[in-house]
Amino acid sequence: MLKKRISVSQKRQITIPIEFFNSVGIEKEVECYVQNNAIVIRPVRESSGEFDEQILADLISQGLSGQELLARFKEIRRQIRPAVENLLDEARLAAAGKSQFSTYEDVFDMEDQ
Secondary structure (H helix, E strand, C coil), X not given: CCCCCXXXXXXXXXXXXXXXXXXXXXXXXXXXXXXXXXXXXXXCCCCCCCCHHHHHHHHHHCCCCHHHHHHHHHHHHHXXXXXXXXXXXXXXXXXXXXXXXXCHHHHHCHHHC
């Protein structure tokens, strides 16, 4: 396990040691959050194409092709990350009891069986 003590500047800035930087594959951005009283910094990964085939199949079924297909594909792909982050935020609120939520029974209407 890599472990290193680093200083914090007067502006609350830190420098990530190069061996950490290279080890986790940081590229352009990192995300930062607090978990179990620790600050976690991890690289932001671009979409690895989990939904690419489904998006393309749907757009092709709509009759899109060529530049129109490419433009619409890029537009939809950019919407995936914000949508997933929104779902996670909603799940966190529901788990904390701060928003309404649906039970398994609500979703699958278990009362009729």
